[in-house]
Amino acid sequence: MNLDSTHAHRRRTPRRLLLACLAGVLLLGVSGCAGSAKDRPSVVVTTNILGDITRNVVGDEAEVTVLMRADADPHSFGISAPQAASIEQADLIVHNGLGLEENILRHVAAAEEAGVATLAVGEGVDPLTYTAGESADQPDPHFWTDPERVRKAVGLIADEVTAHVRGADGPTVESNASAYAAQLTELTAWMRKQFDEIPPSQRQLVTNHHVFGYLAQRFRFRIVGAVIPSGTTLASPSASDLKSLATAIGTAGVKAVFADSSQPDRLAQVLKRESGIDVDVVPLFSESLTAKGKGAATYLEMMRANTTSIATGLDTA
Secondary structure, eight states: OOHHHHHHHHHHHHHHHHHHHHHHHHHHHHHHHHHHHHHSOEEEESSHHHHHHHHHHHTTSSEEEEOSOTTOOTTTOOOOHHHHHHHHTOSEEEEOOTTOOTTTHHHHHHHHHTTOEEEEGGGGSOOOBOOSSTTTTSBOOOGGGSHHHHHHHHHHHHHHHHHHSTTOOHHHHHHHHHHHHHHHHHHHHHHHHHHHTSOGGGOEEEEEESOOHHHHHHHTOEEEEEEEOSSSTTSOOOHHHHHHHHHHHHHHTOOEEEEETTSOOHHHHHHHHHHOOOOEEEEEOOSOOOOTTSSOSSHHHHHHHHHHHHHHHHHHO
């Protein structure tokens, strides 16, 4: 045998083995990364307000998917087929409950029947019931207008994430929840300070529909009425409803109507035009977060913006 060729063979063999080994490592690495992405634990959240709250609790412990886009109406938004599939693959579904997400409740129910863990947050935060209008005696789902109830919701979400989300580190989730809860406590104190500057006789709210009952209870406001006398934006007021509200507004001396930013304020403008009552129409971010930079991209930002709008609107009124 030629010694030179033998030496060349010996030199080439390790190189081929090395290249093969490197290729194998790369393949294993790619497949391993793909598997990790595919198998990453998932939390699906229905509304964008709850989505922001849940992300603060979960942190990096799981993928959080929010179904409701910015500026959408939680009463009427729908979901796509891929979104419906993501619900069925989740480790945990966090939804508002109390009838808020009217168009996707069937998807949540189907996932629950298939064994997916679900959390109806509103049911666990001492919900109120409507006292007037078409929704009287039904549960009010708009608990997030009270930051103290949101603080309670944070604890509920943290417990469910720890219990049902694969691989989630309990102490980390608890630490995230505690840090966010502290911010909510600060928010409540700040809101109370702003509202305490409004004379009690001026703490009167007229809104586009019944959405601020929890805020009214927490900060001692009186709900005079709503343009849509219901807990859902899907209802419509009658001529007699508008007339009754105009009378109530005139009697109470209310000068401002607060309309949902996610909905056109057409009805509030109609009330202003047809009732002959001089009222300002003030927009609030009541049921949906906005895109970043649009005034209410997070729950904390939304509540601070609304507090300022309410205080300013009632003061100038």
